Amino acid sequence: MCARVTTVAFDADDTLWHNERFFQMTQTHFAKLLADYTDSQALMTRLVAAERRNLGHYGFGIKGFTLSMIETAIEITDGRVSGAVIGEIMEAGREMLRHPVDLLPHARAAVEAAKNTHRVLLITKGDLLDQERKLAQSGLGELFDGVEIVSDKSARVYREIFARQGDGPDRGVMVGNSLKSDVLPMIDAGGWGVFIPQEVAWELEHATVPEGVERYHALGDLAQLPALLDKIG
Structure with missing residues (x-):
């Protein structure tokens, strides 16, 4: 017994x-920011790969997710991503941290x-x-x-x-x-x-x-x- x-x-x-739905909403915004460089599915595949690589460095959470988005944006654009887009990605991360x-x-x-x-x-x-x-x-x-x-x-x-x-x-x-x-x-x-x-x-x-x-x-x-x-x- x-x-x-x-x-x-x-x-x-x-x-x-609720938590994951805010990540999904941010990923949709992220895909729109990078739409001139790749399609959404390919971008998400690269993002998940970056998150997997970075777990040991950044751990779990919004901050690591934001850094992985920035890394993916740099990779997918061969370093041509603008400072304005990087700024929008960072603001999206801050918005997630502010979400009630x-x-x-x-x-x-x-x-x-x-x-x-x-x-x-x-x-x-x-x-x-x-x-x-x-x-x-x-x-x-x-x-x-x-x-x-x-x-x-x-x-x-x-x-x-x-x-x-x-x-x-x-x-x-x-x-x-x-x-x-x-x-x-x-x-x-x-x-x-x-x-x-x-x-x-x-x-x-x-x-x-x-x-x-x-x-x-x-x-x-x-x-x-x-x-x-x-x-x-």
Whole structure:
């Protein structure tokens, strides 16, 4: 029999509030800026390649994304991109950093319900200042017993966090929209992974759905989480 779940952790971006759609909107603007040099599909392929290359240098988040757009613009134009276009790319990045936080449906209710019966954590990756800004604007900050902003998510990271902030990963649940970052490494750490997919997902977060894994669950939205926690915990 599994030990009772005592700790529930939530991802932030695209689990509790909208995020990826702002990246998609900025990419559309980026494609228009470079339309004289290449088509949108080719540009996005080059941009994703730049993001993949740069993750180890810049990490996750808007700042690294902006730098990858600038790098791609220089590459795609063979260095002919104008200072005005570079300025517009930088302003697009700043606009993303200024964008107000928009909670996803059932986000507050799901966190409140989990807090009634479990220790509740927020585990998010990305730029420290931006994640702190979004948490402050979300109005959810007071609900969490602990907040962890990490550079990346792995089984090792989850083992460390749930050992420090809970009763170990085997008694913990990680809820998120990314199989690659939120679900699979948490299961590898010995915990429960709860997948809540969104319509728009970042290409670099795609992964294969695990088959026949007892500690994997997929939900349609956060409204279904309290019933699942009752079932497994």
